[in-house]
Amino acid sequence: MSQSSKKLSLTAKIFIGMGAGIITGGLLQLLFDDSGDLLFSVFGYSFSTYGIVVEGIFSTIGQIFINSLKMLVVPLVFVSLVCGTCSLTDPSKLGRLGAKSIGLYILTTAIAVTLAISFGLLVSPGTGVSIPTDADYVAKEAPSLAQVIINMFPTNPIQAMAEGNMLQIIIFAVLFGVSMAMTGDAGKRLGAIFEDINVIIMRLVTIIMNLAPYGVFVLMAKLFSTIGAEMLGSLAKYFFLVLFVLVLHGLVTYSILLKGLTGLNPLRMLEKMRDACLFAFTTSSSSATLPVTMETARNKLGVGKSVSSFTLPLGATINMDGTAIMQGVATVFIAQVYGVDLSLGDYVMVVLTATLASVGTAGVPGVGLIMLAMVLQQVNLPVEGIALIIGVDRLLDMTRTAVNITGDCMVSCIVAKSEGELDEAVYNDPNAGAKEETVDFEHFDKNQ
Template sequence: MSQSSKKLSLTARIFIGMGAGIITGALLQLLFDDSGDLRFSIFGFEFSTYTFLVDGIFSTVGAIFIASLKMLVVPLVFISLVCGTCSLTDPSKLGRLGLKSVSLYILTTAIAITLAIGLGLVVSPGSGVSMPTDATYVAKEAPTFSQVIINMFPTNPIKSMAEGNMLQIIIFAVLFGVAMAMTGDAGKRLGAVFEDLNTIIMRLVTIIMNLAPYGVFVLMAKLFSTIGAEMLGSLAKYFFLVIVVLILHGIVTYSVMLKLATGLNPVIMLKKMRDAALFAFTTSSSSATLPVTMETARNKLGVGKSVSSFTLPLGSTINMDGTAIMQGVATVFIAQVYGVDLTLGDYIMVVFTATLASVGTAGVPGVGLIMLAMVLQQVNLPVEGIALIIGVDRLLDMTRTAVNITGDCMVSCVVAKSEGELDEAVFNDPDAGTKEENIDFEHFDKNS
């Protein structure tokens, strides 16, 4: 690795990769027509390489990068949760962590959708938009609340890990850790093994983080080579309103809550969230970003391992502030498009339904649209309206994932502070967690 690359921080390199990817994708849009052929020829040769670049190289490398992140999620969550749980000397602490975390996640979700509905009513994003007569959307059936509770408990932990069922993994890891803590010397010996495994997993996270700029480049290049600006035409008001509410919630709401609950400087937290937020933006997955989120919370924000191991996996599963914002604006938007006047009671029902659904549908595939379908059905709005907003949802999903993981870290800081598990020296240190940011692969190869 050259000296010049070492001078650039990881954040700067990710930004460069993101910018280069966006420019590359936009250029591909301009250079290729709908048939996949270049609009010009060189020396009489026609070039038809769009599919090779976008669906070949970019798609393959991007999928490998996402898979590399997801590869770490299950072992990281299981090992870190076991380590955190087996080290708890006070059994009641686990109950406090759960109560505080879930309560804060529900509170932030309720605030998010209330803010979204309020600004939606002020801006009126659906005014002037006509609903296409051929728009259709078939909603998947949401599980009942009792079924969700039952599904939280695994019948086969190995199967849960293979399928990436995060709630079941959390339950099993907590029970396993508690059993280790109650086993005496055998539990301590096994605990030392898990501590070593945790150290190795976090080192693997660091290695993959150093490869992030290349993964970000191909993901952005593929996205912006396939998404055209024309889709934003009639939905511009809706699109930009969701973006504005996401930014307001991510910056203002979280900052106020952190300051009021802990007295910490929220600007420091937001600055240290840059790398994780960029990962979340490009991957559009809280679960895929979880290894980076945990590294940020522990090494940059000073959140204790016993707290971060519990609150962050839980948050990546049930904290859906960004999705709640989309649902709030979408509900107002669809109601206005169809000319339906919702009452104050209807909007209160939307807030209540979406807040509970964020926990009740956790871990269900396509959870965002399932939740929105539930909300629309609750206030008798046609589910077919979802078809109108699906086209721009990919771009919005990127932003709301970045908001979600910021909320996860904010809640972790609040819970850690209340439990005396927050290292404020690390939190306030601007260089915390950056010393191992660049790995000298040349040195590594020579000494391997």
Template sequence: MSQNAHKYSLTTRIFIGMVAGIIIGALLQLLFDDSGDFTFSIFGFSFSTYGILVEGIFSTLGQIFIASLKMLVVPLVFVSLICGTSSLTEPSKLGRLGAKSVGLYIVTTGIAVSLAISLGLLVSPGENLNLSTENEYVANTPPSLSEVFVNMFPTNPINSMAEGNMLQIIVFAVLFGIAMAMTGEAGKRISAFFEDINTVIMKLVTIIMNLAPYGVFVLMAKLFATIGVDTIFSLAKYFGLVLAVLVIHGLVTYSVLLKLLTGLNPMILFMKMREAALFAFSTSSSSATLPVTMETARNKLGVGNSVSSFTLPLGATINMDGTAIMQGVATVFIAQVYAVDLSMADYLMVVLTATLASVGTAGVPGVGLIMLAMVLQQVNLPVEGIALIIGVDRLLDMTRTAVNITGDCMVSCVVAKSENELDESVYNDPAAGEKEEDVDLQHFDRNS
């Protein structure tokens, strides 16, 4: 990378890339609509300018960037969790970490969906709105509580890693780390080996993060070149309500919980989360953002490795506050569009289903719509109503992912504080973690 690029912090470069991508994407949609696109021929082959830029260059580079981030998730979670677990001197500490983390994640999700339903009933986003549906979404039968617990334990850990089943990876890594801690000298030797691997993986994270501004640029350009502005206008009330509830939950709920449970200043958390939030916004994936979230928690917020390596991968898997908010508002919206009166018992069922459905749901783009199908089925609403909101869901998915990873870090801070694993001097230091280690990729060319 050039020295000029390093004049700005990584957060600033990501923001510039995001804004530039939005502008370029919007311009492409204006310039190359159905009547304005033009084609040219080379050696008898016809090419569309719009197709080459959007579906070709932007789409390909964006998919490569997302794939590069996802490439890090399984090794990062597995290795860091083993390192953190094997370093625990008290076996009982792991049980406390699990109970506190899961408990807080379920509480915040319950608050999120309850807030969404309450404001949805107050604002009535689907009132007097008649929209046609063309697509039908078939809901999968939600797993029972016993199935959720059984499915947490892998029968084949290698297959779990290949499929990216995060809950099973977490369980296996925790058990493996506990076994290492109980093995004595052999465990210490293996632990040192995993610590070295962890160092190498974090270096790889640094390399990928240096490419993030360019990845964010192509992702935003692709999105805003394809999404229709008229779609947003037709669902403005629904869109605005979901966005408002996400902001309220992210700023108010998390601030109150953090202040009450730790006494820490919430504004510091939000300021230090801006880089990870931009990543989450651009990728729409809690799992893909996990490497950045873990680095933020450790280096900027002062969360100990033994806590962050457990709570953050778990949060990326089961903490779906943003998705629960969408489900709550969407349920009210679809019920109002179809003139279906839901009882208080129905809304309580929505709260319960949305909260439990978040456990074990993959942190990938678009998964919220599949979960919503389950919720709608539970209260006998037409599942094809999802087609009404799918046009604007991509933009909302970006925002709710940023809310999700902010909640992950808030819970990590609370758990770390309760376990005396939070370095408050790092948390309160505005410059902590800001001296990023840039990787000069030209260095490899000069020495090759």
């Protein structure tokens, strides 16, 4: 057997890191008591090492890994969008891309929240549940739709990049790229420079991806060293219902839409989404996962650069199918816990509010809870009910993010197919993109 065949794939390494992290986190819970001290002593001296191991080593390494991913987001989005828009020969194509992308994102969000409410009413997760809580939740005020539109246009693009305001970065990058396309030779010369920068950034993505198994290990170890089984017990019905609807939407809804609108094999897409979903599950951030999502769409799914550079950053900002599912189930759950009967009209209002809020509140910190607060207020449910579900929301947030980025890639494939920008040979090739995952580290290994 050759040396290359003995090497584990990146997906296998990430799974191993995730499993080892979960086991390590569980063992740490057994080793530490409630005060954070070890249950054993050395030479008569007791050591309190919980802070050193979990909050120190694991937290530091995990945060460095997430920061390394976030470091790439702004330059990747800006450079990719500029490269994509400056190469557009048909200005009307940009309008088509926007209309198709936003339309599909709104459609999938509406389907998601409808599924969530339907299964919530069928299962009734809040019936007979009484959960005492001392926690409190104060809802932040969401901006008006007019203010959201105004805030999309930056007064200072450099400040927008420094603050990571994705909608403002997208607007500026599109305008910058269109200006380059209209400038002639000067635009072509600058475009060639941006193309080279884009290649380098994608190679940097490869380097970070190869470090993922270690980042995944420490993040999962830290998480599962702090999650108690008793917290899941009281909310088990709600937790597993949300999880079920997330998986159903991610596997069935996306597959039906992809097959129905493109004729492509959805299993091929789902198989190629494994690495990106593992990143999303670990980081709980669509924005932090964006470099990996873009690498997957381009190199594994064959989505053209002019499409992926537009649809994916937009999806990471406004596509919140997973959050919409949480909102739907949580609304039913909180209504049942508080004994409030909602009418059919109320549930229709929940669907409309959650769907429109997924676009209207994009870029607002704590957007998931802000959106849920908006939904609850719309149907006169107590916002304080959010405190009931905060305890288990961390694990669900990880799954929601994986669903969201799968939806982003699904929409990208549909839009690319409709625009003739999908390389079906790459899409159908099970080994597409495998070389790009390890090319940098293989190069480093051979020169050591």
